[in-house]
Amino acid sequence: MQYAIEVGLERGAFTRCIDERRFSAAVEADAAEGRAAGVRGTPTFFINGEKLVGAHPVDNFRSVINDALKARAR
Numbered sequence: 001m002q003y004a005i006e007v008g009l010e011r012g013a014f015t016r017c018i019d020e021r022r023f024s025a026a027v028e029a030d031a032a033e034g035r036a037a038g039v040r041g042t043p044t045f046f047i048n049g050e051k052l053v054g055a056h057p058v059d060n061f062r063s064v065i066n067d068a069l070k071a072r073a074r
Helices: 002-006 011-020 024-036 058-073
Strands: 044-047 050-053
Touching: 002 011, 044 058, 050 058
Parallel strands: none
Antiparallel strands: 044 050
């Protein structure tokens, strides 16, 4: 709750959302999709089907993205 307030969320609306579990189905669906894709923790990124697990330097992302773009151009 404290973090929600710190980032500027309205306390009442946030509490109602949590209490109603308003987005629980969407969250569960996302979690199931992640498990099916082999995600075991965060952060995990997928770039054109290639999985990057953990924190990576920007250059790693550039390299994977550039490789994906080159493969697509062929």
